[in-house]
Amino acid sequence: MQRLNILLTVLFLLYGCSKDEPEVDLEATELAYYTSAQESLRAGNYSGAIQKLQLLESRFPFGRYAEQAQLEIVFAYYKSIQPEAARSAADRFIRLHPSHPNVDYAYYLKGMVSFEQDQNFLSNIIPMDPSTRDPGAARESFQDFSQLIRRFPNSEYAPDAQERMKYLRNLLAAAEIHVARYYIRRGAYVAAANRGRYVFENFQESASVPDALAIMVEAYQLLEMTDLAEQARMVLNSNYPGHRSIDKQGEFKKNGKRGWLNVVTFGLLG
Numbered sequence: 001m002q003r004l005n006i007l008l009t010v011l012f013l014l015y016g017c018s019k020d021e022p023e024v025d026l027e028a029t030e031l032a033y034y035t036s037a038q039e040s041l042r043a044g045n046y047s048g049a050i051q052k053l054q055l056l057e058s059r060f061p062f063g064r065y066a067e068q069a070q071l072e073i074v075f076a077y078y079k080s081i082q083p084e085a086a087r088s089a090a091d092r093f094i095r096l097h098p099s100h101p102n103v104d105y106a107y108y109l110k111g112m113v114s115f116e117q118d119q120n121f122l123s124n125i126i127p128m129d130p131s132t133r134d135p136g137a138a139r140e141s142f143q144d145f146s147q148l149i150r151r152f153p154n155s156e157y158a159p160d161a162q163e164r165m166k167y168l169r170n171l172l173a174a175a176e177i178h179v180a181r182y183y184i185r186r187g188a189y190v191a192a193a194n195r196g197r198y199v200f201e202n203f204q205e206s207a208s209v210p211d212a213l214a215i216m217v218e219a220y221q222l223l224e225m226t227d228l229a230e231q232a233r234m235v236l237n238s239n240y241p242g243h244r245s246i247d248k249q250g251e252f253k254k255n256g257k258r259g260w261l262n263v264v265t266f267g268l269l270g
Contacts, residue, residue: 030056034065041072046080049073067097074109086113107148108157114141115164135175142168166205173199173208180215184222193219193228210240 033056040049053073057066070093077086090110097103117137145161145168152158180195196215199208213236220229236243 030060030063030065033059034069037069037072041076044079046076049076050080067100070096071100071102071106074106078109078113083113083117086110104148104152104155104157107144107151108155108161111141111144111148111161111164114138114144115168117141135172138168138171138175142172169203170206170208173203173206173212176203177208177211177215180212180219184215184218189219189222193223196232210236210243213240214243 033052037049037052037056040046040052050073053069053076056063056069057073060066070089074086074089074093077083077089087110090106090113093100093106094103100106114137142165145165148155148161149158149165155161176195176199180192180199183189183192183195193216196212196219199206199212200216203209203212213232216232217229217236220226220232
């Protein structure tokens with residue numbers, strides 16, 4: 001009987017120890033996971049950091065580092081050039097933690113992902129005008145930065161976002177002008193005039209406004225809409241005197257022929 005009591009006491013003590021140890025081990029393991037993920041981020045091993053942050057969140061969804069892991073995985077996706085995953089992770093963080101003190105950083109990273117998305121390998125090989133590319137990513141970036149500034153005007157990321165928006169505004173306006181000139185060459189004069197008017201009405205601070213007015217003058221003249229052409233010409237002449245196309249609307253058409261470089265690059269160059 002005494003031996004049985006001793007055995008039961010030992011089993012009770014072992015059970016008590018095993019019950020207490022996992023809490024200490026779990027806390028230490030969560031910290032170890034987070035520390036290891038941080039080391040991978042600092043070393044530029046973003047793929048490794050993503051795996052560790054995902055494992056950390058899955059094993060400790062309510063741990064002390066779970067929210068920070070969700071935010072840092074956005075950065076890791078961004079740095080590893082996985083734009084879709086980065087935007088999805090940013091949207092998830094914003095949805096789950098709209099009042100988080102660092103949610104402005106998630107908005108900023110969303111804008112940065114789209115800002116750099118169109119910097120493909122061709123731009124490092126062939127000198128391409130950014131305004132001739134699909135402006136979809138630039139438009140998304142502009143909207144993301146606009147949302148950041150509107151919701152968090154005092155954010156530490158707002159000044160950089162504003163500077164990038166200036167560049168994006170000029171880029172988007174130039175892209176519209178590029179399309180308008182294409183419409184002029186194709187004889188789609190109504191579409192060209194509409195593009196010019198859109199730039200004039202929506203991108204007042206961009207450098208493409210005088211070109212937009214010139215497009216409107218040329219398109220309306222080709223459409224024989226004399227009054228509208230004269231109105232656009234007067235605005236152009238009074239606000240941007242000396243613009244190259246005031247007296248030379250044919251400058252946008254040039255000679256109407258495609259050079260060999262334009263042909264072999266399918267209209268991207270030349």
